[in-house]
Amino acid sequence: xxxxxxxxxxxxxxxxxxxxxxxxxxxxxxxxxxxxxxxxxxxxxxxxxxxxxxxxxxxxxxxxxxxxxxxxxxxxxxxxxxxxxxxxxxxxxxxxxxxxxxxxxxxxxxxxxxxxxxxxxxxxxxxxxxxxxxxxxxxxxxxxxxxxxxxxxxxxxxxxxxxxxxxxxxxxxxxxxxxxxxxxxxxxxxxxxxxxxxxxxxxxxxxxxxxxxxxxxxxxxxxxxxxxxxxxxxxxxxxxxxxxxxxxxxxxxxxxxxxxxxxxxxxxxxxxxxxxxxxxxxxxxxxxxxxxxxxxxxxxxxxxxxxxxxxxxxxxxxxxxxxxxxxxxxxxxxxxxxxxxxxxxxxxxxxxxxxxxxxxxxxxxxxxxxxxxxxxxxxxxxxxxxxxxxxxxxxxxxxxxxxxxxxxxxxxxxxxxxxxxxxxxxxxxxxxxxxxxxxxxxxxxxxxxxxxxxxxxxxxxxxxxxxxxxxxxxxxxxxxxxxxxxxxxxxxxxxxxxxxxxxxxxxxxxxxxxxxxxxxxxxxxxxxxxxxxxxxxxxxxxxxxxxxxxxxxxxxxxxxxxxxxxxxxxxxxxxxxxxxxxxxxxxxxxxxxxxxxxxxxxxxxxxxxxxxxxxxxxxxxxxxxxxxxxxxxxxxxxxxxxxxxxxxxxxxxxxxxxxxxxxxxxxxxxxxxxxxxxxxxxxxxxxxxxxxxxxxxxxxxxxxxxxxxxxxxxxxxxxxxxxxxxxxxxxxxxxxxxxxxxxxxxxxxxxxxxxxxxxxxxxxxxxxxxxxxxxxxxxxxxxxxxxxxxxxxxxxxxxxxxxxxxxxxxxxxxxxxxxxxxxxxxxxxxxxxxxxxxxxxxxxxxxxxxxxxxxxxxxxxxxxxxxxxxxxxxxxxxxxxxxxxxxxxxxxxxxxxxxxxxxxxxxxxxxxxxxxxxxxxxxxxxxxxxxx
Numbered sequence: 049x050x051x052x053x054x055x056x057x058x059x060x061x062x063x064x065x066x067x068x069x070x071x072x073x074x075x076x077x078x079x080x081x082x083x084x085x086x087x088x089x090x091x092x093x094x095x096x097x098x099x100x101x102x103x104x105x106x107x108x109x110x111x112x113x114x115x116x117x118x119x120x121x122x123x124x125x126x127x128x129x130x131x132x133x134x135x136x137x138x139x140x141x142x143x144x145x146x147x148x149x150x151x152x153x154x155x156x157x158x159x160x161x162x163x164x165x166x167x168x169x170x171x172x173x174x175x176x177x178x179x180x181x182x183x184x185x186x187x188x189x190x191x192x193x194x195x196x197x198x199x200x201x202x203x204x205x206x207x208x209x210x211x212x213x214x215x216x217x218x219x220x221x222x223x224x225x226x227x228x229x230x231x232x233x234x235x236x237x238x239x240x241x242x243x244x245x246x247x248x249x250x251x252x253x254x255x256x257x258x259x260x261x262x263x264x265x266x267x268x269x270x271x272x273x274x275x276x277x278x279x280x281x282x283x284x285x286x287x288x289x290x291x292x293x294x295x296x297x298x299x300x301x302x303x304x305x306x307x308x309x310x311x312x313x314x315x316x317x318x319x320x321x322x323x324x325x326x327x328x329x330x331x332x333x334x335x336x337x338x339x340x341x342x343x344x345x346x347x348x349x350x351x352x353x354x355x356x357x358x359x360x361x362x363x364x365x366x367x368x369x370x371x372x373x374x375x376x377x378x379x380x381x382x383x384x385x386x387x388x389x390x391x392x393x394x395x396x397x398x399x400x401x402x403x404x405x406x407x408x409x410x411x412x413x414x415x416x417x418x419x420x421x422x423x424x425x426x427x428x429x430x431x432x433x434x435x436x437x438x439x440x441x442x443x444x445x446x447x448x449x450x451x452x453x454x455x456x457x458x459x460x461x462x463x464x465x466x467x468x469x470x471x472x473x474x475x476x477x478x479x480x481x482x483x484x485x486x487x488x489x490x491x492x493x494x495x496x497x498x499x500x501x502x503x504x505x506x507x508x509x510x511x512x513x514x515x516x517x518x519x520x521x522x523x524x525x526x527x528x529x530x531x532x533x534x535x536x537x538x539x540x541x542x543x544x545x546x547x548x549x550x551x552x553x554x555x556x557x558x559x560x561x562x563x564x565x566x567x568x569x570x571x572x573x574x575x576x577x578x579x580x581x582x583x584x585x586x587x588x589x590x591x592x593x594x595x596x597x598x599x600x601x602x603x604x605x606x607x608x609x610x611x612x613x614x615x616x617x618x619x620x621x622x623x624x625x626x627x628x629x630x631x632x633x634x635x636x637x638x639x640x641x642x643x644x645x646x647x648x649x650x651x652x653x654x655x656x657x658x659x660x661x662x663x664x665x666x667x668x669x670x671x672x673x674x675x676x677x678x679x680x681x682x683x684x685x686x687x688x689x690x691x692x693x694x695x696x697x698x699x700x701x702x703x704x705x706x707x708x709x710x711x712x713x714x715x716x717x718x719x720x721x722x723x724x725x726x727x728x729x730x731x732x733x734x735x736x737x738x739x740x741x742x743x744x745x746x747x748x749x750x751x752x753x754x755x756x757x758x759x760x761x762x763x764x765x766x767x768x769x770x771x772x773x774x775x776x777x778x779x780x781x782x783x784x785x786x787x788x789x790x791x792x793x794x795x796x797x798x799x800x801x802x803x804x805x806x807x808x809x810x811x812x813x814x815x816x817x818x819x820x821x822x823x824x825x826x827x828x829x830x831x832x833x834x835x836x837x838x839x840x841x842x843x844x845x846x847x848x849x850x851x852x853x854x855x856x857x858x859x860x861x862x863x864x865x866x867x868x869x870x871x872x873x874x875x876x877x878x879x880x881x882x883x884x885x886x887x888x889x890x891x892x893x894x895x896x897x898x899x900x901x902x903x904x905x906x907x908x909x910x911x912x913x914x915x916x917x918x919x920x921x922x923x924x925x926x927x928x929x930x931x932x933x934x935x936x937x938x939x940x941x942x943x944x945x946x947x948x949x950x951x952x953x954x955x956x957x958x959x960x961x962x963x964x965x966x967x968x969x970x971x972x973x974x975x976x977x978x979x980x
Contacts, residue, residue: 242266316405320409409441447503
C-alpha cells in the first residue's frame with residue numbers, strides 16, 4: 049500500500065520484512081512521565097491538551113465536539129498552516145436515538161434472566177429504534193452543504209442506518225466551518241496535520257452531530273502479520289513450512305466439530321480489508337488442502353477496487369486461514385481505502401449490511417495515535433449496532449507486544465494497545481507460540497515473544513473495563529487500572545513455523561507457498577472456529593454464540609462441563625507475563641474448540657463441573673497424597689513447581705521407581721470425568737517411563753491413561769484425558785489416581801519427572817429437581833442467616849472487597865493474629881442424590897515464604913459453634929493467592945448420609961501475621977446446588 053503522508057493508514061499484521069516497509073503508524077498520546085520508571089504502578093496515559101498555536105475562527109453559538117487531538121503533538125510546534133487548498137474527506141457521525149436505551153438492551157441481551165436474552169435485532173429493527181432518522185441525516189447534510197462541502201447522498205453507499213454523512217471539501221472550508229486552524233507538523237520525518245483545538249458546530253445541529261472525523265491524519269492503520277522462512281523445530285506438512293489445516297484442527301480440537309459435519313456451512317464470515325487479493329491463490333490453497341471451491345462475495349467501499357497490492361498477503365492470509373478452519377462458511381470480503389473515512393465507512397457497511405454474524409479484522413492502529421472522536425465515538429457506535437444485531441468481531445491485538453506504538457511515538461518504552469481490539473464490543477485476539485507433538489496434537493503454548501514480533505496486550509487508554517472483565521485480576525499489576533484489558537483470547541501467532549499459505553500477489557520476493565504468522569492469523573482462526581460452533585448451535589433457541597466476548601468470560605467464570613481454554617502460563621509479551629488464569633499476554637487462553645462447543649450446547653446449571661482431587665497443586669505438601677520411593681525420598685518438594693511453591697518431583701536418581709497417588713471417590717451421578725495434569729520430563733533416554741494409571745483401591749489396574757517416555761520432554765506440558773468410560777463402572781466407589789515414574793538412568797542422565805496441578809473433574813448429572821439451597825449467597829440481601837465469628841470483634845459482612853457487581857462480601861481477617869469465620873446451616877432434603885458447593889474466594893497474600901501459616905478453610909460440621917466436624921472441603925494458603933478464583937466441589941461422598949438432616953457450612957480464615965503484613969480473605973457468591 050502507498051505511504052503518502054496525506055493519508056491515514058490502518059496497519060495490517062504481516063510478514064517481518066514487509067512489516068518494516070509497511071508499518072507507518074505515527075505518534076500517539078504521550079504517557080505520563082511516571083510510567084518510564086514504573087509503568088505498572090498507575091494508569092499511565094496522559095490526556096491530550098489543545099495546541100496553543102493558531103487562531104480559531106468564530107462560530108457563533110458554537111458547541112465543542114471533543115476528542116480530535118493527540119497528545120503526541122502537545123510539545124511539537126507546528127511548521128506552518130496546512131495549505132487551504134488541501135482536500136479533506138470528512139465523516140459526520142450522527143447521534144443515536146436514546147443511546148442509554150441501547151446500552152440497556154445490550155446488557156439485557158446478555159442477561160440469562162431477561163426475556164431479551166440472546167434475542168438480537170434485525171437491521172430494520174435497529175434502524176427503527178435507535179438509528180438517526182432520515183430527517184436527522186438531511187439536516188446534517190444541509191448544514192455541511194451550507195459550509196461548502198460536497199455531500200455523498202445517503203443511500204448511494206448502500207448503508208441504511210443514516211449514521212454517517214460523508215463530505216469532502218478543503219482545509220479552508222473546515223477552518224471556517226469549525227472555528228479551527230489546521231496546521232502541519234513534522235512527526236519523525238512525516239508531515240501530518242491536526243487542528244489547533246477541537247472543532248465547534250452551531251447549536252442548531254449540535255444535538256444531531258456526535259462528532260466529525262477526518263480533520264487529523266496523525267494515526268495510521270496497518271496490517272498485523274509476520275512472514276517467515278525459518279527452520280522449524282517440528283516441521284509441519286506445508287509444502288514449504290507452516291501449520292497446515294490438519295495441524296491447526298488437531299492442536300485446537302476442531303476435528304470433532306468437522307467430523308460432526310460442522311464446517312461452517314450456512315454461516316458467513318465478513319473480512320475487513322484494505323487491499324485486494326488474487327482469487328487464483330485462494331483456489332490453489334483450497335484445492336491443495338482439499339477444502340472445496342470458494343466464490344467469495346466482494347463489497348467495494350468508497351471507490352476501492354479488488355486490485356492486489358502490497359497488503360494482499362494479509363487479505364489472502366485471512367481468507368485461507370478462515371478456509372482452513374471453516375471450509376463450508378461463505379466469505380464476504382469488504383475492501384475499503386486506507387483513510388479515516390475509508391476505515392469508518394467499511395465498518396459501517398459491514399454492520400449496515402448485516403450479512404455476516406462473524407467478522408474478522410486483521411488491520412489495526414496503535415490506540416494512542418487514534419483520536420477519541422474516531423475510536424470512542426464513531427467506531428464504538430458502529431460496533432454497538434453490530435453487537436445489538438448479534439454480530440461478533442474478532443480483531444488482531446497487534447504484533448508489538450505491550451508496546452503497540454513502538455514504531456511511531458517518541459518514547460518506544462510506552463505501553464499501549466491496538467484498536468479496534470481494545471473496543472469492549474470487539475474480541476481482541478492475542479498471540480502464542482504453539483508446540484505440538486509428533487502427531488500434531490496439542491502440546492503446550494507460551495506467550496508469543498519472538499525475534500520479529502510479540503502478542504499485543506495491556507490496558508486501553510480509551511475504554512473503561514467492561515462488566516465482563518470486572519472480576520479479573522491480572523498478575524503483577526498494582527494498583528489495578530479500571531480500564532479495558534486486552535487481549536480476550538489468543539492463538540498461535542509465531543511465524544516459526546507459522547501458517548502455511550499460498551500467495552503470489554503484490555510485492556514479494558517469495559511468491560507461492562510460504563509461512564505467515566502474526567495475530568492477524570489468530571483472528572481468522574478464531575472466526576473460523578466461531579463459524580463451526582455457530583453451525584452446531586444454530587438449532588439452539590436462543591442461540592448461544594452471539595455477544596461472544598461476554599460468552600467467553602462466562603465460560604471462564606462459571607464451572608463448565610469441559611475445559612474450554614488452554615491456560616497459558618509461560619512467557620511474556622515483552623512486559624506482561626503469562627500466568628495462571630487471565631493475563632495481559634494471552635487473555636483467557638487459546639481455544640479447545642470442541643469443548644467450547646459442548647459447553648455452549650449444555651445447560652451450565654444442570655451440568656456442573658466439580659473438582660474431585662484435593663491439594664491439587666501440592667501447596668499443602670503431601671497431604672492427601674500417598675508417596676512411595678525406591679530411594680526413600682520425599683517426593684513433594686520445591687525443586688521445580690509449575691506454579692506456586694511445590695510440585696511432585698519423581699526420580700532424579702539412579703535406577704529410580706517413584707509413585708505418588710491419591711484416592712478419590714467417584715460420585716454416583718456423573719456424566720463425564722476428565723483428568724488434567726502438568727508434566728515436565730527431564731532426560732532424553734527412551735527407556736525411562738512415566739505412566740498415569742487408574743487403579744482400584746486394592747491396586748487392580750483399571751486403565752493406563754497415558755504413558756510418556758522422556759522423548760516427550762519439552763518443558764511443562766498440560767495433558768487432559770477423558771476417563772469417563774473407564775470410570776463409569778466405579779460410580780459411587782473409590783479409585784486411585786497413580787503417577788508412576790521409573791528409569792535406569794545414570795549420573796550423566798538423571799531421569800526426572802515434575803508433576804503439578806493434578807485435577808480430576810467430573811460433570812454431575814443434575815437432571816431432575818435442582819435447587820440452590822444457600823440463603824443470601826452474595827451477602828447483598830443482608831446478614832441473616834449467616835453466622836459471624838471474629839476474634840477481633842469485627843463486622844465481617846461488609847463493603848470492603850466484594851466481587852463485582854456485588855456490594856457486599858464476607859471480608860475476613862486483615863488484623864494481627866486473626867481468626868474469623870462465617871457459617872450457614874442448611875437442611876438437606878431427605879431425597880437428596882447430588883450435592884455441589886461452589887464459591888468465589890480472593891486471598892490477599894501476606895508473605896512470600898513457603899510456610900502455610902495463613903490459611904482459608906472450608907468445612908462442614910454439625911450445627912452449633914462446638915459441633916463435630918463432618919468433613920474438610922478445602923484448605924488454601926496465602927501462597928495460593930491468585931485474584932478472585934471460583935471453586936466447586938461435589939460433596940456426595942461425605943454428605944449423602946446427612947440427607948434429611950441439618951448441617952453447617954463454615955468458611956474460616958486465620959493468620960499469624962503482624963500489623964505490617966496482614967492476610968485477608970474475601971468470600972462471595974456461595975452456592976449450594978442440591979438435586980433430588
